[in-house]
Amino acid sequence: xxxxxxxxxxxxxxxxxxxxxxxxxxxxxxxxxxxxxxxxxxxxxxxxxxxxxxxxxxxxxxxxxxxxxxxxxxxxxxxxxxxxxxxxxxxxxxxxxxxxxxxxxxxxxxxxxxxxxxxxxxxxxxxxxxxxxxxxxxxxxxxxxxxxxxxxxxxxxxxxxxxxxxxxxxxxxxxxxxxxxxxxxxxxxxxxxxxxxxxxxxxxxxxxxxxxxxxxxxxxxxxxxxxxxxxxxxxxxxxxxxxxxxxxxxxxxxxxxxxxxxxxxxxxxxxxxxxxxxxxxxxxxxxxxxxxxxxxxxxxxxxxxxxxxxxxxxxxxxxxxxxxxxxxxxxxxxxxxxxxxxxxxxxxxxxxxxxxxxxxxxxxxxxxxxxxxxxxxxxxxxxxxxxxxxxxxxxxxxxxxxxxxxxxxxxxxxxxxxxxxxxxxxxxxxxxxxxxxxxxxxxxxxxxxxxxxxxxxxxxxxxxxxxxxxxxxxxxxxxxxxxxxxxxxxxxxxxxxxxxxxxxxxxxxxxxxxxxxxxxxxxxxxxxxxxxxxxxxxxxxxxxxxxxxxxxxxxxxxxxxxxxxxxxxxxxxxxxxxxxxxxxxxxxxxxxxxxxxxxxxxxxxxxxxxxxxxxxxxxxxxxxxxxxxxxxxxxxxxxxxxxxxxxxxxxxxxxxxxxxxxxxxxxxxxxxxxxxxxxxxxxxxxxxxxxxxxxxxxxxxxxxxxxxxxxxxxxxxxxxxxxxxxxxxxxxxxxxxxxxxxxxxxxxxxxxxxxxxxxxxxxxxxxxxxxxxxxxxxxxxxxxxxxxx
Amino acid sequence: xxxxxxxxxxxxxxxxxxxxxxxxxxxxxxxxxxxxxxxxxxxxxxxxxxxxxxxxxxxxxxxxxxxxxxxxxxxxxxxxxxxxxxxxxxxxxxxxxxxxxxxxxxxxxxxxxxxxxxxxxxxxxxxxxxxxxxxxxxxxxxxxxxxxxxxxxxxxxx
Numbered sequence: 011x012x013x014x015x016x017x018x019x020x021x022x023x024x025x026x027x028x029x030x031x032x033x034x035x036x037x038x039x040x041x042x043x044x045x046x047x048x049x050x051x052x053x054x055x056x057x058x059x060x061x062x063x064x065x066x067x068x069x070x071x072x073x074x075x076x077x078x079x080x081x082x083x084x085x086x087x088x089x090x091x092x093x094x095x096x097x098x099x100x101x102x103x104x105x106x107x108x109x110x111x112x113x114x115x116x117x118x119x120x121x122x123x124x125x126x127x128x129x130x131x132x133x134x135x136x137x138x139x140x141x142x143x144x145x146x147x148x149x150x151x152x153x154x155x156x157x158x159x160x161x162x163x164x165x166x167x168x169x170x171x172x173x174x175x176x177x178x179x180x181x182x183x184x185x186x187x188x189x190x191x192x193x194x195x196x197x198x199x200x201x202x203x204x205x206x207x208x209x210x211x212x213x214x215x216x217x218x219x220x221x222x223x224x225x226x227x228x229x230x231x232x233x234x235x236x237x238x239x240x241x242x243x244x245x246x247x248x249x250x251x252x253x254x255x256x257x258x259x260x261x262x263x264x265x266x267x268x269x270x271x272x273x274x275x276x277x278x279x280x281x282x283x284x285x286x287x288x289x290x291x292x293x294x295x296x297x298x299x300x301x302x303x304x305x306x307x308x309x310x311x312x313x314x315x316x317x318x319x320x321x322x323x324x325x326x327x328x329x330x331x332x333x334x335x336x337x338x339x340x341x342x343x344x345x346x347x348x349x350x351x352x353x354x355x356x357x358x359x360x361x362x363x364x365x366x367x368x369x370x371x372x373x374x375x376x377x378x379x380x381x382x383x384x385x386x387x388x389x390x391x392x393x394x395x396x397x398x399x400x401x402x403x404x405x406x407x408x409x410x411x412x413x414x415x416x417x418x419x420x421x422x423x424x425x426x427x428x429x430x431x432x433x434x435x436x437x438x439x440x441x442x443x444x445x446x447x448x449x450x451x452x453x454x455x456x457x458x459x460x461x462x463x464x465x466x467x468x469x470x471x472x473x474x475x476x477x478x479x480x481x482x483x484x485x486x487x488x489x490x491x492x493x494x495x496x497x498x499x500x501x502x503x504x505x506x507x508x509x510x511x512x513x514x515x516x517x518x519x520x521x522x523x524x525x526x527x528x529x530x531x532x533x534x535x536x537x538x539x540x541x542x543x544x545x546x547x548x549x550x551x552x553x554x555x556x557x558x559x560x561x562x563x564x565x566x567x568x569x570x571x572x573x574x575x576x577x578x579x580x581x582x583x584x585x586x587x588x589x590x591x592x593x594x595x596x597x598x599x600x601x602x603x604x605x606x607x608x609x610x611x612x613x614x615x616x617x618x619x620x621x622x623x624x625x626x627x628x629x630x631x632x633x634x635x636x637x638x639x640x641x642x643x644x645x646x647x648x649x650x651x652x653x654x655x656x657x658x659x660x661x662x663x664x665x666x667x668x669x670x671x672x673x674x675x676x677x678x679x680x681x682x683x684x685x686x687x688x689x690x691x692x693x694x695x696x697x698x699x700x701x702x703x704x705x706x707x708x709x710x711x712x713x714x715x716x717x718x719x720x721x722x723x724x725x726x727x728x729x730x731x732x733x734x735x736x737x738x739x740x741x742x743x744x745x746x747x748x749x750x751x752x753x754x755x756x757x758x759x760x761x762x763x764x765x766x767x768x769x770x771x772x773x774x775x776x777x778x779x780x781x782x783x784x785x786x787x788x789x790x791x792x793x794x795x796x797x798x799x
Numbered sequence: 800x801x802x803x804x805x806x807x808x809x810x811x812x813x814x815x816x817x818x819x820x821x822x823x824x825x826x827x828x829x830x831x832x833x834x835x836x837x838x839x840x841x842x843x844x845x846x847x848x849x850x851x852x853x854x855x856x857x858x859x860x861x862x863x864x865x866x867x868x869x870x871x872x873x874x875x876x877x878x879x880x881x882x883x884x885x886x887x888x889x890x891x892x893x894x895x896x897x898x899x900x901x902x903x904x905x906x907x908x909x910x911x912x913x914x915x916x917x918x919x920x921x922x923x924x925x926x927x928x929x930x931x932x933x934x935x936x937x938x939x940x941x942x943x944x945x946x947x948x949x950x951x952x953x954x955x956x957x
Contacts, residue, residue, distance in 0.1 A: 020894060020895075021894065021897065023902065024893070024894040024899065024902075025884065025886075025894075026902075027899055027901075027902025027905055028876075028879075028880075028886065028890040028893055028894060028899065028902070028905060028909070029836070029876065029877070029879070029880045029884070029886075029890065030834070030835065030836015030837070030875065030876035030877045030906050031836065031877075032836075032902055033835075034835075034838070034903065036829075036835070036838075036839065037829070037835035039830075039833075135830075137819070137821065137822075212938060213901070213903070213938055214838075214840045214846060214848055214901070214903045214904045214936060214937070214938050214939075215838070215840065215901070215903040216840075263901075263902065263903075264901065265838070265840075265901045265902070265903025265904075266900075266901045266903060266938050266939055268938070297842050298840070298841040298842055298843065298846075510901050511900035511901030511902070511939045512900070513900070679897045680897065682897075683897050683900060683939075683940060683941075683944060686940065686941035686943055686944065687900060687938075687939045687940050687941040688941075689941055690938075690940075690941030690942065691938070691941075713841070713843050713845070714841050714843065714845035714846060714936070715843070715845060719936050719938065721932075721933045721934075721935075721936060721942075722928075722929040722930075722932045722933050722935075722937075722942040722945070722946065723929050723930065723933045725941050725942050725943070726943075727943035727946075728941070728943065751941075
């Protein structure tokens with residue numbers, strides 16, 4: 011029978027999105043709705059002496075102006091998201107210090123970053139609401155600003171949140187083996203500082219929230235452009251003190267998320283609260299300037315690394331002390347920071363390992379996970395080190411990688427640390443050596459080296475760089491699915507995981523269709539709505555296909571079993587005499603006798619005609635929650651081929667190659683699309699994107715004129731190779747693929763640029779590789795060289 | 800507040816309305832006419848999500864006032880498919896090539912590509928397509944499937 015998992019089934023989502031009939035939050039209109047605009051702080055750090063809203067309140071068309079005092083006693087602040095608290099065994103191992111860092115919904119007494127919400131205007135339309143923002147008078151008393159992660163940890167630094175004592179919000183240590191012994195055995199020790207800049211996920215759709223309250227049944231409906239509707243519901247309930255069951259949160263069509271929409275934001279709490287308070291629907295749609303300022307950023311790590319290795323390139327030990335500049339608040343515990351610590355060794359066998367991570371606070375917008383969530387930072391550090399070792403020993407970096415890879419015969423490979431979910435971190439399968447070989451074959455490595463020699467003679471600088479990654483994907487704690495067959499025989503699937511471009515409606519229908527032996531067209535998948543299931547988690551951390559896919563598989567199988575039992579009653583036989591395919595249940599020995607899914611669904615209804623065996627609940631539905639034992643490790647190998655214009659510092663990507671393993675591929679086109687799109691974002695992080703604050707904490711990159719997102723001119727077509735090592739941790743063998751594409755490009759491209767400029771021995775240990783930065787490095791290297799001569 | 804009368808042919812239908820003179824064309828299309836297929840991504844003319852055709856030329860509807868379109872003809876993404884939902888060849892090619900993921904930027908791409916195909920009737924090179932769509936940002940697809948789709952759209956249109 012035809013299987014749909016593994017095939018390029020066309021996307022169900024496309025028709026509405028291509029015809030403009032999709033529904034994003036901003037497209038929703040409700041009668042009698044008011045619109046909100048938000049006054050945001052122009053200061054990075056200042057005391058609020060007074061807010062005068064009288065003129066704004068009297069402006070025609072304004073319903074009200076809300077400041078922090080108006081929320082007092084009604085809306086609680088954010089503290090730490092419980093979803094990100096550490097499991098006890100991990101806590102015992104790394105002995106973290108995590109200080110509670112509550113974030114008020116609206117700035118209270120003082121502001122701590124530019125863009126922090128200070129006041130909200132509700133008005134008849136957005137134009138009037140914005141008019142009224144200009145009439146609010148706030149008097150600020152500026153306070154000393156700290157924007158540098160090293161300055162902020164000094165004893166005399168201004169303390170942003172005085173109750174914390176200082177600006178070090180979290181601290182933890184991860185240790186494996188005996189680091190001192192490893193360093194004492196080494197032939198070489200290399201020390202360096204490697205930085206990854208602050209960037210912004212920048213989905214093309216900004217955030218937005220609409221809320222409507224019905225007094226009749228105390229029902230609160232909220233539409234939000236979020237990756238995590240269940241989390242929004244939960245915090246609305248907790249912080250506003252509402253019955254959770256009376257809240258429905260819907261993420262309609264969502265125009266990209268990439269991590270920043272995985273947080274719960276103050277607006278998602280206040281807008282619904284105001285809809286209840288004023289008994290009018292309220293709409294707030296973020297504009298791009300607000301987005302650049304107040305939607306959470308990411309990355310922003312600085313690593314001080316020391317690595318001990320032998321003459322042949324074998325790494326004996328690695329020490330790392332890193333700082334994550336989290337901006338003014340952190341509600342995500344150790345999420346990105348621990349991801350970095352856990353993934354830093356990547357595909358490499360490094361038996362001795364000593365890492366100290368500190369999350370520090372500065373007067374910047376808070377950070378959250380963004381595509382890769384701590385891994386692009388770690389991979390950048392590790393793969394720059396591989397290249398620096400190669401340089402030091404005059405070896406080919408491929409050789410250094412090969413010497414240090416975890417080899418297939420070592421799998422499953424115990425890393426000696428816990429994963430963030432509390433399970434032992436084990437690389438379960440894969441062949442990293444073959445991955446590298448496959449990538450080098452596609453790249454034509456040997457030929458490239460010859461070509462490189464030739465082009466150097468003509469004063470052209472081409473280079474090749476690679477990077478490898480592993481990624482723990484499909485993290486729990488669970489994801490659910492409810493599958494039912496309606497009275498027309500159509501199958502309806504509801505999932506807790508909430509998509510924003512990942513194609514859930516298509517891929518999950520493929521999984522369900524295979525279980526029932528029907529065409530995916532006979533299956534409708536709904537997601538992004540808390541009314542579909544009692545519990546759900548969301549889409550982030552490359553978890554959708556793994557967790558929701560497995561939940562759909564589990565629920566479909568349960569319902570299939572139930573349908574076989576009902577069919578047995580209908581046909582008067584036992585279940586082992588039956589088989590299900592093509593949407594029907596047949597008698598094995600007499601295939602002309604069958605009952606259809608539609609007939610079975612009707613026979614499942616309660617009542618006198620019910621054919622559900624005794625002891626089983628009537629009904630044609632099943633709900634299943636998939637609880638993964640732990641994450642599953644995807645991996646990949648990236649190769650960048652670049653040309654550097656030495657005179658301008660401009661980097662042109664000539665080729666980009668990815669070989670990856672994401673276990674079972676549900677839909678090849680969609681998987682390839684995730685990789686290609688991820689690489690584009692990674693190229694942004696490598697060459698163009700950087701959120702910059704000046705020393706006063708003013709955001710310098712507040713528009714797309716300053717924050718450069720790659721266009722079609724900058725992104726090459728990615729050449730791909732595939733490996734398929736099935737995951738043992740879920741029934742379909744899936745590993746996640748959402749983030750992999752974005753993890754390695756900064757390292758691969760930086761290495762390629764260093765390789766192109768190799769005669770000059772430049773080291774690119776900070777990003778992005780902008781033309782002016784690269785020009786300075788080239789100039790410095792040329793000067794150093796001429797001094798040596 | 801100043802008000803103006805506008806008479807704009809939108810997707811083949813003449814619309815006459817009195818509106819606030821300061822309304823953006825994008826807000827007018829979305830909020831006054833309910834044509835929410837045109838999306839607003841950056842409101843400063845860089846992302847291209849709000850691209851519509853004005854007398855056949857691509858424009859950023861977030862950088863124009865609705866009154867500036869008075870007496871002119873506007874085409875939005877809603878004009879592309881047939882009434883029965885049958886795709887325009889460009890839409891079909893986007894669907895065939897997985898040239899969209901979240902789909903938010905897609906209407907802007909479709910309108911840019913429509914103008915490009917009308918003004919460049921011969922099959923373009925990849926580089927020409929890249930340049931043609933370089934005014935539209937996409938954060939999901941990494942563009943290469945969009946480039947494939949544009950090439951296929953030329954074939955489907957023949």
